[in-house]
Amino acid sequence: MATANNPRKILVTSALPYANGSIHLGHLVEYIQTDIWVRFHKMQGHQVHYVCADDTHGTPIMLRAEKEGITPETLIANVHKEHSADFSEFLVQFDNYYSTNAPENKELSQSIYKKLKAAGKISTKTIEQFYDPVKNMFLPDRFIKGECPKCHAKDQYGDSCEVCGATYNPTELINAYSAVSGAAPVRKETEHYFFKLSECEQFLKDWTRSGTLQGEAANKMGEWFENGLNDWDISRDAPYFGFEIPDAPGKYFYVWLDAPIGYMASFKKLCAENHPSGDENQKSGLNFDEYWAKDSQTELYHFIGKDILYFHALFWPATLEFSGHRKPTQIFAHGFLTVNGEKMSKSRGTFVTARSYLDHIKNPEYLRYYYAAKLNSTMEDIDLNLEDFVARVNSDLVGKYINIASRTAGFINKRFEGQLNPSANNTVVSEIKASANVIAESYTAREYGKALREIMRLADLANGFVADKAPWVMAKQEGQDAVLQEVCSDALEMFRLLTLYLKPVLPKLAGEIEQFLNIAPLSWDAVATSLLSQHRINAYEHLITRVDGKQIEAMTEANKENLQATPTLTPAPHSQQRHAEHQQAASAEAAEAEYISIDDFTKVDLRIAKIVNAEHVEGAEKLLKLSLDIGEDKPRQVFAGIKSAYDPATLIGRLTVMVANLAPRKMKFGMSEGMVLAASDERGGPFILSPDVGAAAGMKVK
RNA sequence: GGUGAUGUAGCUCAGCUGGUUAGAGCACAGGAUUCAUAAUCCUGGGGUCGUGGGUUCAAGUCCCACUUUCACCA
Numbered sequence A: 001m002a003t004a005n006n007p008r009k010i011l012v013t014s015a016l017p018y019a020n021g022s023i024h025l026g027h028l029v030e031y032i033q034t035d036i037w038v039r040f041h042k043m044q045g046h047q048v049h050y051v052c053a054d055d056t057h058g059t060p061i062m063l064r065a066e067k068e069g070i071t072p073e074t075l076i077a078n079v080h081k082e083h084s085a086d087f088s089e090f091l092v093q094f095d096n097y098y099s100t101n102a103p104e105n106k107e108l109s110q111s112i113y114k115k116l117k118a119a120g121k122i123s124t125k126t127i128e129q130f131y132d133p134v135k136n137m138f139l140p141d142r143f144i145k146g147e148c149p150k151c152h153a154k155d156q157y158g159d160s161c162e163v164c165g166a167t168y169n170p171t172e173l174i175n176a177y178s179a180v181s182g183a184a185p186v187r188k189e190t191e192h193y194f195f196k197l198s199e200c201e202q203f204l205k206d207w208t209r210s211g212t213l214q215g216e217a218a219n220k221m222g223e224w225f226e227n228g229l230n231d232w233d234i235s236r237d238a239p240y241f242g243f244e245i246p247d248a249p250g251k252y253f254y255v256w257l258d259a260p261i262g263y264m265a266s267f268k269k270l271c272a273e274n275h276p277s278g279d280e281n282q283k284s285g286l287n288f289d290e291y292w293a294k295d296s297q298t299e300l301y302h303f304i305g306k307d308i309l310y311f312h313a314l315f316w317p318a319t320l321e322f323s324g325h326r327k328p329t330q331i332f333a334h335g336f337l338t339v340n341g342e343k344m345s346k347s348r349g350t351f352v353t354a355r356s357y358l359d360h361i362k363n364p365e366y367l368r369y370y371y372a373a374k375l376n377s378t379m380e381d382i383d384l385n386l387e388d389f390v391a392r393v394n395s396d397l398v399g400k401y402i403n404i405a406s407r408t409a410g411f412i413n414k415r416f417e418g419q420l421n422p423s424a425n426n427t428v429v430s431e432i433k434a435s436a437n438v439i440a441e442s443y444t445a446r447e448y449g450k451a452l453r454e455i456m457r458l459a460d461l462a463n464g465f466v467a468d469k470a471p472w473v474m475a476k477q478e479g480q481d482a483v484l485q486e487v488c489s490d491a492l493e494m495f496r497l498l499t500l501y502l503k504p505v506l507p508k509l510a511g512e513i514e515q516f517l518n519i520a521p522l523s524w525d526a527v528a529t530s531l532l533s534q535h536r537i538n539a540y541e542h543l544i545t546r547v548d549g550k551q552i553e554a555m556t557e558a559n560k561e562n563l564q565a566t567p568t569l570t571p572a573p574h575s576q577q578r579h580a581e582h583q584q585a586a587s588a589e590a591a592e593a594e595y596i597s598i599d600d601f602t603k604v605d606l607r608i609a610k611i612v613n614a615e616h617v618e619g620a621e622k623l624l625k626l627s628l629d630i631g632e633d634k635p636r637q638v639f640a641g642i643k644s645a646y647d648p649a650t651l652i653g654r655l656t657v658m659v660a661n662l663a664p665r666k667m668k669f670g671m672s673e674g675m676v677l678a679a680s681d682e683r684g685g686p687f688i689l690s691p692d693v694g695a696a697a698g699m700k701v702k
Numbered sequence B: 001g002g003u004g005a006u007g008u009a010g011c012u013c014a015g016c017u018g019g020u021u022a023g024a025g026c027a028c029a030g031g032a033u034u035c036a037u038a039a040u041c042c043u044g045g046g047g048u049c050g051u052g053g054g055u056u057c058a059a060g061u062c063c064c065a066c067u068u069u070c071a072c073c074a
Helices: A025-043 A059-068 A072-089 A103-118 A197-209 A215-227 A255-273 A288-292 A306-322 A354-360 A364-374 A386-416 A427-434 A436-444 A448-469 A481-502 A507-517 A524-528 A549-565 A588-594 A598-602
Strands: A009-014 A047-054 A096-099 A122-132 A144-147 A174-178 A186-195 A235-237 A251-253 A299-305 A330-334 A337-339 A382-384 A606-616 A624-629 A636-640 A655-659 A665-667 A670-672 A678-681 A684-688
Touching: A009 A025, A009 A255, A009 A288, A025 A047, A025 A299, A025 A330, A025 A337, A025 A354, A025 A364, A025 A436, A047 A072, A047 A255, A059 A072, A072 A096, A072 A354, A096 A103, A096 A255, A103 A122, A103 A255, A103 A306, A122 A174, A186 A235, A186 A251, A186 A306, A197 A215, A197 A306, A215 A306, A251 A255, A255 A288, A255 A306, A299 A306, A306 A330, A354 A364, A354 A549, A364 A382, A364 A386, A364 A448, A364 A507, A386 A448, A386 A481, A386 A507, A386 A549, A427 A436, A427 A448, A427 A481, A436 A448, A436 A524, A448 A481, A481 A507, A481 A524
Parallel strands: A009 A047, A009 A299, A047 A096, A299 A330, A337 A382
Antiparallel strands: A122 A186, A144 A174, A235 A251, A606 A624, A606 A655, A624 A636, A665 A670, A678 A684
């Protein structure tokens, strides 16, 4: 066991976000989970370093930069700035946030490759791949599209069909085309470099059994072993944004080779920063080799999403082992985020970026708290239920926790000039202190939900104590001052302890409370101390406010609008996908948001409609009842939400456009047999459409 | 399709190696209270633990089948 004089030396990483998009609420699950774990261990007095970086290489980055007319270097520098700001505002405190496109990473990648080669783990093989003859480049599967060989759905990606779920090789696609240039790809031979993973099976089996993985993850590994391990293709042909392979002109490391090495590079940079002279083996503290040499005694933990377990549990330990480095102590995989029980969705407005959350909800600690309340050590998905989010934050943080200080500090400040006088032994205080170990164990085991349940149970005890003692009654009675002071002091001591327990999750709030209580920054061993009599606290200022459900609505609304305002042209990666081109399946929905086929469009039966009657609907705030002639025997009855903008009398006789084959819907005031089209956004509306002169009722719009 | 997970009160979740009338928070109802940016305290209603079989003296907890949702398939 580590002691105060001999702290554990721990290096922690989170997965590298791909420099191709913004950080969103899904990403944050991992960074918040990791950050809480790191902060907790730092509070315990251990020497913990938390590093991360942007994952910057690969074809998607190259092509996006080209499309934007900037260099890849400029693109990744912009993204790095954005990512850094997002993390910082969410209080994710990296010791270094770097980039895989860095000299340290290049050097490490090349040196590791050379060691693997010297160990006989590298081979070459000529393979045949699709090639874009217009762009003069080989195409990753994701950039080849065509007709599914099984169900003949159009515009499917090169590896799997979104419609029928079939998987296949890009060579099986019918009428394949390049998503980059549109040209028909040709097949072309090229020599690729492989890491001989097939030879690492025994090593990996042993490593897997050594307690490095969660049970579920180990099961998953077993499945992969059963299927047999294939060699890993680690090269890509120019043009490619990445590091060139030594002695292999025109060949580059596949992004997934140098990405995890980015963990090392980021740490190496941190070591250098700690050494002003630049001589990293001379100066204080951090020594790169102490953490990464084969016989390292330090601990190394990777927090990752379950989607990239394959890379971290197979390739990465094998790469480290056969290049003469230490292996990870443990790999912690977590599940994905769903919002309101479903995948994050752009059309529902639940695909929320970190920035958008900050713009609308403001306080990042609400999200940290909510995620922590949901997180456990398994790979299960966690759900962000927005209603639950509001209820939980308001009830737990404001109603229970902060309320303890809010309801007692006033007495101390007004009646005793901020001076405390706690009792010698309060049973509730003792019980709260007694939970320190249980809570610490839960944090260590990444069972944050369990930790917070316990903390909230303790907060209930504290509120019960206050209710039981009823200081407001004492305040009105003569001669009760001493007891009043004692009760409120004890409540604040309880509040101090709860703050300590919550500090890994709510570091900023804890800082403000330390100021309010006028105490030194809380570390875990401060459980053993107490607020002393004579100690003076500062004036209580309101610490946090409640979340308003309207803020949530505004956020989801804004994210819906964003989609319409700025449709992206590049294939949007799946909500959870952030790791380069191996992630090929863009969600059907995301794809839909960009383009629909002509077949989709013709499903909508648009007709010119003559408004033969329009009238107000009694009891309806927004609706007008329209009768629309579209050349049928009887006019259609349609309720349209345009009352705010139109006087019914002025509408009669006008021509407009309606959707004629929308499923009839029963509304409060009767059946609505279609929909009238109208334009609107924050600038105004609705404005109904009018056809040009000559159009007649019943004409089809196409 | 294969594989791994998952399905417990209206909502979000606990339930360790099988053992008394299945728990919590939120929401809801009633009461108390007024110190706190309506917070707090007490009480209560509410679940055939996805479905169907099986093992067992005893199953939410083990086994089998089906089914829901999610993920992965290099």
